[in-house]
Amino acid sequence: MTTTATFDPAVFKRTTEQQWQRAAEAWHRWDPVLQTWLGPATELMLDLAHIGPGSRVLDVAAGCGEPGLTAATRVGPTGYVLATDIAAEMLVYADREARQRGLTQFETRVMDGENLDLADGSFDAVLSRVGLIYFPDRTRALAEIRRVLAPGGRISVVVYSTPDRNKFFSIPVSIIRREAQLPPPSPQQPGPFSLGGLGVLEETLRSAGFSEVEVHTVPSPLRLPSAAECVRFERESFGALHQMLSGLPAERQSAVWEEIERELSQFEHDGGFEGPCEMLVGAGTK
């Protein structure tokens, strides 16, 4: 039976922050996989943001630093990148990485993406890679992003498309949802596929006041040695799944992960694993 729980944005945001604080070390550790898996979508996002030498860039929900760190290389020493996230622990890794790469034009600040403590018109581009989908009040977040952009500035975001095209993630989500008896999310609620439906991202960016809106589909198969490795990746570092599972006792959680691995093994072929995944890259102009 499915329980009917009311969605509380404040509680959701608090647990989001806690889960990502816990997942920070793993998200950073898995960065080489993230870079390969999300590389093509990330490159397109940076291109659509029109980032070049001297640009001022804001990365919202920047996690352990990407794509802001790559943007920092593009803007060069005369540009500036501010990476913001609600989870301080994620940004510790971003700072460390920036120092190691000598990127003095890169800074971090803990900040809720729905309340940007930044001056109007102070950035040329705003990025958010798989971040906006987790904001309870997306309308407010986009209004904030638009406010801090200079006239002519660009927003560029990466989100998942639909569950049927992202089975590496939607299979775990649906198994966890069933086992934890979570109600299906309403279309307005945050979640991995909340902006993925046909035309949703485009309409969301237009309604937020952006012009020259474009949305591109980027096939992004997740290639790993095995389904077990995919489960390890998601189990260790996907804050959203931790959050959904948190109501179950530890032994039930282990059983759920075993079922997920059995289901994902359908994507093992020729000694490897290729999890179906498709990203949307959406951009617009202020």
Ligand SMILES: C[S@@+](CC[C@H](N)C(=O)[O-])C[C@H]1O[C@@H](n2cnc3c(N)ncnc32)[C@H](O)[C@@H]1O
């Ligand atoms: C899937 S991770 C993506 C991190 C990074 N953008 C990347 O692509 O590697 C999602 C991030 O969104 C952040 N986040 C979630 N809700 C947020 C909010 N309301 N404000 C700022 N960051 C938020 C989390 O803390 C987490 O770091």
